[in-house]
Structures are given as structure tokens and as C-alpha cells.
Amino acid sequence: MNNPALSDDRKKIGRGNYQNTTLGKGKPVSELKSGNSHLSASGRWVSYRSEIKVLDCTIRDGGLMNEHRFTDDLVKTVYSACVESGIDYMEVGYKADRKIFSKDAFGTWKFSTEDDIRRIAGKNKTGLKLSAMADTERTDYRNDILPKNQSVLDLIRVATYIHQIPGALDIVEDAHDKGYETSINLMSVSTVPEHELDSALELIARSSADYIYLVDSFGSLYSEQVHYLMRKYMKYAQPTGKTVGMHAHNNQQLAFSNTIEAIVHGANILDASMAGLGRGAGNCQMELLLGFLHNPRYKLRPLLKCIQETIEPIRKELLWGFDIPYMLTGLLNQxxxxxxxxxxxxxxxxxxxxxxxxxxxx
Amino acid sequence: MNNPALSDDRKKIGRGNYQNTTLGKGKPVSELKSGNSHLSASGRWVSYRSEIKVLDCTIRDGGLMNEHRFTDDLVKTVYSACVESGIDYMEVGYKADRKIFSKDAFGTWKFSTEDDIRRIAGKNKTGLKLSAMADTERTDYRNDILPKNQSVLDLIRVATYIHQIPGALDIVEDAHDKGYETSINLMSVSTVPEHELDSALELIARSSADYIYLVDSFGSLYSEQVHYLMRKYMKYAQPTGKTVGMHAHNNQQLAFSNTIEAIVHGANILDASMAGLGRGAGNCQMELLLGFLHNPRYKLRPLLKCIQETIEPIRKELLWGFDIPYMLTGLLNQxxxxxxxxxxxxxxxxxxxxxxxxxxxx
Known part of the structure; x- marks a missing residue:
């Protein structure tokens, strides 16, 4: 079937939002509505949006379940799978302050030194970019984040609570000046009062951050809240050429669906992890996401191999993934x-x- | 905060669709848009839509994983939990033709005789209505579905593939004439060509069916497809006073989110099962759904007790629930x-x- 009336009807309900392959940074929100639909007879879309990037946070978010004690072998396997699957970014861990956190209490990927990362990735002559996360007030960023020309890292992501925004922006500017791509990840947005969120987004919009993340730390958002927040984030991000990202948790089994809803509303960088490995109920599953995205750049097979041989075997020890206790904390926004x-x-x-x-x- | 501008903005994105407590059968689609929002400061809705009914299909759909061989004790426990949780309908099993299916090859709930049901529910003097499913061409409905005044069943649901619609409608009319509420559940809609679906919905709209179900048998639909199909189903159902229902499968971990999307687009009867027990990846989880619905009629605690003591202990034997092989069949619409x-x-x-x-x- 190739019924133009049908195709119009579908555009109205937003299918075009995902289909549109010309969406990019800085486009006004109105353009998001005018998709270029290529529908198959069964009504499933067949195209993709080439601007979308995916970031693998398996080791970084998964590290919250084992004090960041992954072996080099495991991290290398995840790294290779990311490269082979065509994933855009891999986040290796945190840049935590060694004066605050003891090397006895935490594993390698709490600190992610340049030496650690190079043991895994060498000079990283691949299509995969590398990222590390710095927690505001818990990172000695001036010393531990090296100038970009001395590091294989490409992206510094700054995690912040609402009361730490000025400190987070200092880290962003420092990393930007050192030559990195930067992101600001405002955590636990489901508990942030509306006017504080607006003020924060206003400040972030004026910063050097390349990415602004919608972060559902408690896995408590439903689709209509994602739509509402995405519109707000896009309103602040687009005029200054920033890209909005989505980082979801699976407490109510909505991490994947909320990530799709963020895509439909313009998110162009998406966090996911292999088999969902991440804190508590875990993250959006990379295998679900790549299946949805339809970009031929992404390959499912190397991802499945890594999940089967490397990730599933540690599930019993790390105990992540959806279950009812996580559902209950998500439901209560805790x-x-x-x-x-x-x-x-x-x-x-x-x-x-x-x-x-x-x-x-x- | 009680900002009218904000509240308007939220209405536009559809939050009001769920909030509206006046939505009911036969309302024109346009009214679905004008919700009456009662928003909390954190942006989570606090009201509910009283017209929504939930149907527990734990035993019926779960029976597809064990040839319908549940013990009376287990079925009684599920029945009591449904009553205590305030669930609206419980589907006990199939009404399969004993000339086609052998009593040796299948358990009690493949046939669900009146005696079987009364062993569980007695005269069912509760607020819970009981339902059974008849598969088109595989049921001796004229003999096995008794006149309503001889049965504790309240609702007959007719499952049909697209090529069986006329046969399904015969069963609906027979059950309707016998005094039952009736539903027609058109399976595998993700593989039905558009013009056949339109023809089927036209016929169903003219039938005596009270409910028309959107059934995602393969768990392959994404939210935008649910929106599109719901609009279509509502277009046919509303002018004739029928209620649209949603029956989702969890192959891509979208059963709950797709059920929410169906609600937002007007579905007022929703299938779910305890811990998602159902064929393959299972169904929408009742515990997630009741948490979302916010209707004080529904109680989570008796449901959790039943899941903990009765459903989770059989998981290892029945092997339902999301995993990657189910994800792959869902992705391929198989x-x-x-x-x-x-x-x-x-x-x-x-x-x-x-x-x-x-x-x-x-």
C-alpha cells in the first residue's frame, strides 16, 4: 500500500518525528513535526534518523552495582563489542577524587585514570568515542581531567544535583577549555521543583555544554512527563545549538519506551547499556534500542555475543534488572x-x- | 505551584487524556483531548479515570505456557487475589472444543467447564466478573457456552484471526443472545493489511460486541503504532458505543508502556497478568498497571502477596517473561x-x- 492519505495521517501522530533523517542540532521545534515518512505496508517505519548517537554506559552505571570492580578483561570485551556494534560513545567510568574515595573501597573504574583507559583502548584508533563521568563536588577535575591532547577521552559528562549547578558548570567550562566535548547530566529530575529546573536550564543553556541530559534517576517518569520535560529541555537547548540526551532507568519497565518518547521529541543522544546493566533496575537496554533505531551503522550480533558471554554470567553476582522492589521505589519517586x-x-x-x-x- | 499556563501546556501534550475522569463509552474522540488536570507540584498526575476496567488474564494467557494445567489451589489463590485487589474481570481460561482437543493433552483451563469454574468461584458473589475466551473455529460454543442464567461467567471473549471474522461474529452474537457481555479480540494485528483491518473493524462495529480489543500478539508494536491503531479502533468503536481494550505482550519490554499509550488514546478495558505471566515474554504486568492507574478501588498488597507466594514459585517451570529471544521475534514481527x-x-x-x-x- 502506498496511500498518501494514510501517510499524512501518520505524520500527524508523530511517526515522522522519528523518521525524519534531517533533524539535527539547532533545528526549531516546529520542524520536528514535519517528518519525511517512508512507511512499509505493515505500518512499521523503515528509515532512521542519522543524527542520533548512542552512548554505552554499561561499565559506568553498572559499576554502581559492584563498586566499579570490573576486570580489565571484561572492560576490554565490552569495549570491543561497542566498536564492532558501531556504538558512538562508551563511558568507561567515573573520575572520582582519590582524596575523597579510597582505592581500597572502590575498583579501577571509580577513578578511570588515563593509564587505566589506555590499558583497555590503547590510543583508541576506532570510530568509538570514549567518555568519563565526573560527579560534581566529588571530582578533582582540575588535576584529574588532563588536557584533551594528553587523553584518549573525548567527552566529559558532569553529573549534578539541582543544588550543585554552579559547581557543575565550572567543571563543564574547565573540560571545554581543555578541549573536550562536554555534557551536563542533571540527576533526579523527577524531584526538582519546576521553577528551579527552569533556572537551571537557563544557566546550562548559556554554558559551553554540548549535551544536556534528561535523567530519570528513579525510573519514575511516565511518557507524558517525558514529553513535557523534553519540550522544556528542547526549548532551552535548541536556540543555543545544544543536543538533548536521555538517560533512563528501568524501575517501572519504561526505560526503553521513555527513551523512544525522548527520541520522538527530539533527543539525539541516548544512553543505554548491555542487557540493561546499571544501578538497581538498570538502564535502557542497548539491544532493544539498536533494534529500534534501524541505522545500518549499528550491528546487533556483536552486542548479543558480549551479553551472552560476558554480561549475563555476572547477573547473579551484580543483581541488576527490573523487579518489584525497584518498581515500588519508582512508583513512589524514591x-x-x-x-x-x-x-x-x-x-x-x-x-x-x-x-x-x-x-x-x- | 498552580500555574494555569503550565496546566494548559500539559493539556496539549495529552496528560489530561488520562486525568479526565469523565471519559466514557461513546464520547467523540475530540472530547478525549480536553482533560481536567489535577497536577501535583512534581508534575505527576494525582487523579484517575474511573471508567477504566482491568482484566486479569494470568490463568488464561499463562495457560499457554503449561497446557492450561494449573491446580485448583493455584487458580483459587489467583481468584482471591483478584477479588481483594479490586480487579474488574478475571479470565479463567478457554472454552475449547473437546472434540478437537484431547483432555489428555490439555489441562482443565483449556476447557473451563461450568463445574470447573464453580469449584473455584462458587456462585461468585463478589465484585469480580468472570470471563472465558473462545477461539474461533476451535470452540463448540453452541453447546459449551451455557445460557447466562446457568453460568457464573459474565463475559465471553472471542479470539479471532483476520480471516475468521465472520465466524467470530457468529460466536459474539450467540453469546450476546445468551445474555453475556461480549468482546472480540482480533489477534496479531501487526501483520494485518490496512484495508482488511478497516473492513474487519467495520463489521465488528455493526456487531453486538461490547468490547473491541487491540491485540499485539507478537509484542512488536511501538508507541506511535499504538497511537495510530487506537485512533482507528476508536473511530469505529465510539459511534456505536463500544469500548476499546488493549492486550499487549512484552517481547520488546513495551507491554506496560503500550498499555499506557492505549489509555491515553481512550482504551477503557486493559488486560494484564500477575508478574506478567503469559505466553512467551508475557503480558502487561498487573502490578505496574495498578500502580499507574491511581484508582483507590485497586489494592497492590494482595496482588504482591499472590505474586510472591504463588506466581514467582512457578516461574522456573513455566519460563515466561522478557528475554532476548522474545525481543528478536518481536523485532521481526514474528x-x-x-x-x-x-x-x-x-x-x-x-x-x-x-x-x-x-x-x-x-
């Missing part, structure tokens, strides 16, 4: 830490006890 | 049977082998 504790304690599986405990503490 | 076979065979877990096999067979 940090998943109580669920993480519960799941590794003696009452693991006692859903009713956890439910009663959560409501009693509420 | 029936999950190859994934079900693979998952219970010697190569279980060999994702790359299954991927290669699927593409070779494609």
Missing part, C-alpha cells in the same frame, strides 16, 4: 537504594514485607 | 513460538545462535 539493600538482604523476595516497610517509612 | 522452543531446548541462552537461526529462516 531513590532505589532501599530496594538495592532489600534485594541483597535476607528478606529478598518478600515483596509484601518490602511494600509494608516502604509505606511505613513514607 | 510469532514467539520459535523463541519459546529455543528457550526450552538445549541451546537456551545461546543468543547468537538464535539470532543467526532467525535471520537464516527469515
Amino acid at each position: 531513590h532505589p537504594r532501599t530496594a538495592i539493600e532489600f534485594n541483597s538482604g535476607p528478606d529478598q523476595g518478600n515483596l509484601v514485607k518490602f511494600f509494608d516497610q516502604l509505606l511505613a517509612e513514607y | 510469532h514467539p513460538r520459535t523463541a519459546i522452543e529455543f528457550n526450552s531446548g538445549p541451546d537456551q541462552g545461546n543468543l547468537v545462535k538464535f539470532f543467526d537461526q532467525l535471520l537464516a529462516e527469515y
Whole structure:
């Protein structure tokens, strides 16, 4: 079938938003609406949006489940799978301050020194860009983030809570001046009052950050909230040529669907991880996302191989992934830490006890 | 915050669609847009849509994973949990033709005789309505579906493929004449050509069916396809006072999110199952759905108790739930049977082998 009326109808409901292959940084929101549809007879889209980049956060977010103690072998396997799958960025870990965090209490990827990264990636002569995350107030960024010409890192992502925005922007400017791409990831947005969020986005819009991330730390957002927040983020990001990103958690089994909703509303950089490995319920699953994106640059097979041989074997030890305790913290818009504790304690599986405990503490 | 401008903005993006507590059968589509928003400061909705009904298909769809061999004890526990949780309908099983299916090859809930159901529910003097499913061409409905005044069943749901619509409508009319509520569930809609779907919906709209279900048998639909199909279903259902329902599968981890999207577009009867128990990747999880709906009629605690004590203990045997083989069949818009076979065979877990096999067979 090639029915123009049908095709128009579909454009109206936004299918074109994903289809449009010309969407890019700095386009006004209105243009997002006018997609160029290439529909198959079954109604599934067949095209892709070439501006979209994906960032693998398997090691960085997954490290929150094992104090960042991944072996070099495992990290190398993930790195190779990212290269072979055509993934755009891989985040190797945190740049944490060694004066605040002890090397005894945390593994390699809490600190991600240049030597650590080069043991994995050498000079990284690949199509994969590398990123590290700096937590505001917990990083000695002036010393530990080297000038870009001395590092194989490409992107510095700055994680911040709403009350730390000025400190986060200092890190962004420092990294930008050193020659990196930069991102600002405002965490736990589901708990940020509206007027504070507007003020923060105004400041971020004036910064040197290349990327602004919508971060659903608690996995508590539903699609209509993602739409609302994406419109807000795009409103601030687009006039200054910044790209909006999405980082979702799977507490209510909405990490993938919320990532799709962010795409439809203009997000062009997307976090995901292999088998969803990440804190608590985990992240958007990279294998689901690449399947959706339809960009021939992305290959599913090397990803599946890595998941099968390297990621699934550590699931029993790291204990990430959707389950009902995480669902309950997501539903209550809470940090998943109580669920993480519960799941590794003696009452693991006692859903009713956890439910009663959560409501009693509420 | 109580900012009218904000509230208007949110209405535009559809939050009001869920909030509106006055939506009901027969309202024109345009009214779905004008929600009555009651927003909390954090932007999460606080109201609910009272017209929405939920149907528990744990035993019926879950029966596809064990030839319908649930013990009476298990079915009684699920029944009690449905009653205590305030669930609107429970589907007990199929009304399969005993001349076609042998009682040796299938358990009780393939046939769901009146005696079977009464062993569980007695005269069912509760707020829970009971339903059974009849597969078109595989049911002796004239004999096996009793007149309503001889049965504790309330609702007969007729499952049909696109080529069986006339036969399905005969069953609907028979059940309607016998005094039941009726539903028509057109399966595998993701493979139905557009013009056939339109013809089918036209016929269904003229039938006595109370409910028309959007059924994503393969778990292959994305949100924009759900929006498109829901608009189509509503267009046919509303003028004749029928209610549209949603039955989702979780192959791409979108069963819950697609159910939400159907709600936003006007679906007022929703299938879900405890812990998602259902064929292959399973269904929308009832615990996620009740958490979303915010109707004080629904109670999460008895549901969690049943999941913990009765459903999770059989997971290892029945093997339902999201995994990557189901994701791959969903992605390819295929029936999950190859994934079900693979998952219970010697190569279980060999994702790359299954991927290669699927593409070779494609």
C-alpha cells in the first residue's frame, strides 16, 4: 500500500518525528513535526534518523552495582563489542577524587585514570568515542581531567544535583577549555521543583555544554512527563545549538519506551547499556534500542555475543534488572537504594514485607 | 505551584487524556483531548479515570505456557487475589472444543467447564466478573457456552484471526443472545493489511460486541503504532458505543508502556497478568498497571502477596517473561513460538545462535 492519505495521517501522530533523517542540532521545534515518512505496508517505519548517537554506559552505571570492580578483561570485551556494534560513545567510568574515595573501597573504574583507559583502548584508533563521568563536588577535575591532547577521552559528562549547578558548570567550562566535548547530566529530575529546573536550564543553556541530559534517576517518569520535560529541555537547548540526551532507568519497565518518547521529541543522544546493566533496575537496554533505531551503522550480533558471554554470567553476582522492589521505589519517586539493600538482604523476595516497610517509612 | 499556563501546556501534550475522569463509552474522540488536570507540584498526575476496567488474564494467557494445567489451589489463590485487589474481570481460561482437543493433552483451563469454574468461584458473589475466551473455529460454543442464567461467567471473549471474522461474529452474537457481555479480540494485528483491518473493524462495529480489543500478539508494536491503531479502533468503536481494550505482550519490554499509550488514546478495558505471566515474554504486568492507574478501588498488597507466594514459585517451570529471544521475534514481527522452543531446548541462552537461526529462516 502506498496511500498518501494514510501517510499524512501518520505524520500527524508523530511517526515522522522519528523518521525524519534531517533533524539535527539547532533545528526549531516546529520542524520536528514535519517528518519525511517512508512507511512499509505493515505500518512499521523503515528509515532512521542519522543524527542520533548512542552512548554505552554499561561499565559506568553498572559499576554502581559492584563498586566499579570490573576486570580489565571484561572492560576490554565490552569495549570491543561497542566498536564492532558501531556504538558512538562508551563511558568507561567515573573520575572520582582519590582524596575523597579510597582505592581500597572502590575498583579501577571509580577513578578511570588515563593509564587505566589506555590499558583497555590503547590510543583508541576506532570510530568509538570514549567518555568519563565526573560527579560534581566529588571530582578533582582540575588535576584529574588532563588536557584533551594528553587523553584518549573525548567527552566529559558532569553529573549534578539541582543544588550543585554552579559547581557543575565550572567543571563543564574547565573540560571545554581543555578541549573536550562536554555534557551536563542533571540527576533526579523527577524531584526538582519546576521553577528551579527552569533556572537551571537557563544557566546550562548559556554554558559551553554540548549535551544536556534528561535523567530519570528513579525510573519514575511516565511518557507524558517525558514529553513535557523534553519540550522544556528542547526549548532551552535548541536556540543555543545544544543536543538533548536521555538517560533512563528501568524501575517501572519504561526505560526503553521513555527513551523512544525522548527520541520522538527530539533527543539525539541516548544512553543505554548491555542487557540493561546499571544501578538497581538498570538502564535502557542497548539491544532493544539498536533494534529500534534501524541505522545500518549499528550491528546487533556483536552486542548479543558480549551479553551472552560476558554480561549475563555476572547477573547473579551484580543483581541488576527490573523487579518489584525497584518498581515500588519508582512508583513512589524514591531513590532505589532501599530496594538495592532489600534485594541483597535476607528478606529478598518478600515483596509484601518490602511494600509494608516502604509505606511505613513514607 | 498552580500555574494555569503550565496546566494548559500539559493539556496539549495529552496528560489530561488520562486525568479526565469523565471519559466514557461513546464520547467523540475530540472530547478525549480536553482533560481536567489535577497536577501535583512534581508534575505527576494525582487523579484517575474511573471508567477504566482491568482484566486479569494470568490463568488464561499463562495457560499457554503449561497446557492450561494449573491446580485448583493455584487458580483459587489467583481468584482471591483478584477479588481483594479490586480487579474488574478475571479470565479463567478457554472454552475449547473437546472434540478437537484431547483432555489428555490439555489441562482443565483449556476447557473451563461450568463445574470447573464453580469449584473455584462458587456462585461468585463478589465484585469480580468472570470471563472465558473462545477461539474461533476451535470452540463448540453452541453447546459449551451455557445460557447466562446457568453460568457464573459474565463475559465471553472471542479470539479471532483476520480471516475468521465472520465466524467470530457468529460466536459474539450467540453469546450476546445468551445474555453475556461480549468482546472480540482480533489477534496479531501487526501483520494485518490496512484495508482488511478497516473492513474487519467495520463489521465488528455493526456487531453486538461490547468490547473491541487491540491485540499485539507478537509484542512488536511501538508507541506511535499504538497511537495510530487506537485512533482507528476508536473511530469505529465510539459511534456505536463500544469500548476499546488493549492486550499487549512484552517481547520488546513495551507491554506496560503500550498499555499506557492505549489509555491515553481512550482504551477503557486493559488486560494484564500477575508478574506478567503469559505466553512467551508475557503480558502487561498487573502490578505496574495498578500502580499507574491511581484508582483507590485497586489494592497492590494482595496482588504482591499472590505474586510472591504463588506466581514467582512457578516461574522456573513455566519460563515466561522478557528475554532476548522474545525481543528478536518481536523485532521481526514474528510469532514467539520459535523463541519459546529455543528457550526450552538445549541451546537456551545461546543468543547468537538464535539470532543467526532467525535471520537464516527469515
